Amino acid sequence: MNDEILLQVFPSRSQSLRIALVTETYPPEINGVAMTLGRQVDELQRRGHQIQLIRPKQGVFDVAVSNPHLEEVLKPGVPIPRYAGLKLGLPAKAALVKLWRFKRPDLVHIATEGPLGWSALSAAQKLRLPVSTDFHTNFHSYSRHYGAGWLRRPILAYLRKFHNKACVTLVPTNAIREELQEHGYRNLEVVARGVDTELFHPDRRDAHLRASWGVLDDTPVVLYVGRLAAEKNLPLVFSAFNAMRQENQRVKLVLVGDGPELPTLKTRYPDAIFCGLRRDEDLARHYASADIFLFPSLTETFGNVTTEAMASGLAVVAYNYAAAEALIRHRINGLVAAPQDSTAFVREAVSLVTDPSQIKGIGRNAFQTALSISWPEVHDRFERVLQALVEKESNHGEIELAMGS
Numbered sequence: 001m002n003d004e005i006l007l008q009v010f011p012s013r014s015q016s017l018r019i020a021l022v023t024e025t026y027p028p029e030i031n032g033v034a035m036t037l038g039r040q041v042d043e044l045q046r047r048g049h050q051i052q053l054i055r056p057k058q059g060v061f062d063v064a065v066s067n068p069h070l071e072e073v074l075k076p077g078v079p080i081p082r083y084a085g086l087k088l089g090l091p092a093k094a095a096l097v098k099l100w101r102f103k104r105p106d107l108v109h110i111a112t113e114g115p116l117g118w119s120a121l122s123a124a125q126k127l128r129l130p131v132s133t134d135f136h137t138n139f140h141s142y143s144r145h146y147g148a149g150w151l152r153r154p155i156l157a158y159l160r161k162f163h164n165k166a167c168v169t170l171v172p173t174n175a176i177r178e179e180l181q182e183h184g185y186r187n188l189e190v191v192a193r194g195v196d197t198e199l200f201h202p203d204r205r206d207a208h209l210r211a212s213w214g215v216l217d218d219t220p221v222v223l224y225v226g227r228l229a230a231e232k233n234l235p236l237v238f239s240a241f242n243a244m245r246q247e248n249q250r251v252k253l254v255l256v257g258d259g260p261e262l263p264t265l266k267t268r269y270p271d272a273i274f275c276g277l278r279r280d281e282d283l284a285r286h287y288a289s290a291d292i293f294l295f296p297s298l299t300e301t302f303g304n305v306t307t308e309a310m311a312s313g314l315a316v317v318a319y320n321y322a323a324a325e326a327l328i329r330h331r332i333n334g335l336v337a338a339p340q341d342s343t344a345f346v347r348e349a350v351s352l353v354t355d356p357s358q359i360k361g362i363g364r365n366a367f368q369t370a371l372s373i374s375w376p377e378v379h380d381r382f383e384r385v386l387q388a389l390v391e392k393e394s395n396h397g398e399i400e401l402a403m404g405s
Contacts, residue, residue: 017390019044020052020100020129022120023111024077024089029058030277031227032304033136036193037111043379045069052105054096056087056116073099075116089116096123106390107132113162121165130393132386133166135159135180136301160184167389170382172302173326191382193323194375195307199281202313202367204288213252213273213289220244220251220353223290223314225283225305226297228259236296236342238269240317240349248353256286287312291359292352295324298339310334311370313363317349327373331358333365 025031027038041051051070056077064072075095077087089112096119100108108124110117111134124131163169163185170191171177177188207217215221222244224237241253253272255265266274278286287293293309295318306323309316310333318324320336328334335352337344352359 015387015390016048016050017106017386018050018052018104019386020054020105020108020120020124021111022054022108022117024056024087024114024116025112026053026055026058030279032300032302033111033134035304036136039194039375040379040382041070043375044383047379047383049383052103054116054120056089058087077116088114089119091115091119093119093122093126096120097126100124100127100129105129107386107393109386110134110166111136113159118162121162125165130389131166132389133163133169135163135169135171135176135185156183167393168385170385173322175325176301176322189385191385192326192378193302193304193307193373194378195304195311195370195373196375197311197367197370197373200284200287200308200311200370202288202363204281204284204312206285206289209285209289213254215250215252220248220292220356220359221290222251222253222292222294222349223256223287223309224254224294225256225287225309226295228255228257228261228265230261231297231299232259233296233298234261234265236345237294238272239342240294240296240346241272243346243350244353247350248356251353254286254290256283284308284312287314290314291363292317292349294318294349296342296345307370307373310366313367315352315359315362316366317345317352319345327369328366331362333362333369335362 021041023037025034027034041053044051049069052073053070054073054075057074062074064074066072075092076090078090080088100123104127107130108120109132110120121131160183166187168187168189169185170189171180172191172193174190177190180188210221213221222241226232228234244251254275255272256275256278258277262274265272275286287309291314293314293316295303295306295316297303298319298321300322303323306316306318307327310327316324316328316334318328318334318336319339321339324334324336328336330336335348337348
């Protein structure tokens with residue numbers, strides 16, 4: 001079903017839903033998927049929906065939350081290699097069938113495609129529950145970064161089979177929808193991402209933080225925020241920075257995040273400033289205290305850090321892909337290079353330090369763009385898709401019952 005058709009054919013009614021949401025990552029874990037899901041769950045509760053959140057237990061002190069609108073169900077999980085702090089849920093089909101037979105949800109929304117997600121999909125099909133899924137991560141693109149490029153086709157086939165068993169799969173941009181359609185995915189709907197412009201804001205700029213980095217007011221600070229891992233294409237960050245430094249010796253590189261590449265990068269690039277993981281207001285201060293944001297990843301489905309950097313008033317340099325493709329107008333509110341064209345990426349980054357007068361203007365325009373990315377509108381659409389799905393399945397059930405009688 002093409003984008004918009006579900007909502008056009010089955011316009012949603014305002015109704016309270018009981019939603020079983022299954023995910024293998026959730027706050028306080030730090031990643032874009034967890035952040036997005038945390039916001040969605042909070043907003044669905046605020047709107048009166050009942051959420052049964054099913055996720056792996058994150059640690060020995062992790063305790064399930066229960067209130068009138070939220071029931072957490074914690075399942076066993078195992079650590080994911082090279083992803084410290086994250087766990088993969090174990091298969092649990094029988095337990096989920098029992099759980100949903102006892103208290104049947106209106107629909108099951110599956111955010112991740114691991115063993116727990118597959119179990120939820122199988123259990124929901126057994127009980128004839130409508131299922132929606134999220135496509136958050138290009139796992140098929142990760143394999144070449146870990147010396148397992150031969151796995152790309154099998155992973156892509158698995159993900160396609162998984163999502164095509166759902167009634168609808170939610171994707172963050174039209175470009176991702178078109179890409180997945182070319183790979184044989186069906187029933188795709190676009191539900192975009194928002195950004196918190198109260199948290200991420202140019203006013204968070206902190207002179208004391210910049211002083212701790214050893215920079216002056218007019219020193220260009222180049223920032224990267226994200227996981228320090230192979231799939232993020234980090235060598236291009238350093239290649240671009242080295243080229244920028246040839247034009248301006250004072251330019252400084254700051255990296256926020258953690259990951260398996262951190263020890264190696266610290267040794268290889270001793271002049272860079274590694275700030276580790278940062279959260280909330282502290283993270284927002286780090287964004288706003290920089291000037292230029294480099295994001296060379298091509299494995300994102302969206303890239304929340306792009307919108308956070310734009311909201312913070314930074315001049316973003318990214319590939320014309322995912323969030324950057326959807327939001328950036330070249331040399332107006334950011335700079336983009338054609339995907340895989342690393343030479344162009346470096347050239348665009350260097351242009352900012354050879355003509356630093358454009359940095360502030362691009363940053364101001366980026367902030368204005370971020371103001372137009374409303375989380376409430378995103379939540380409205382997400383809610384409407386779920387309600388339309390329940391109504392569609394209910395109508396089908398009524399038709400089948402009438403035919404049977």
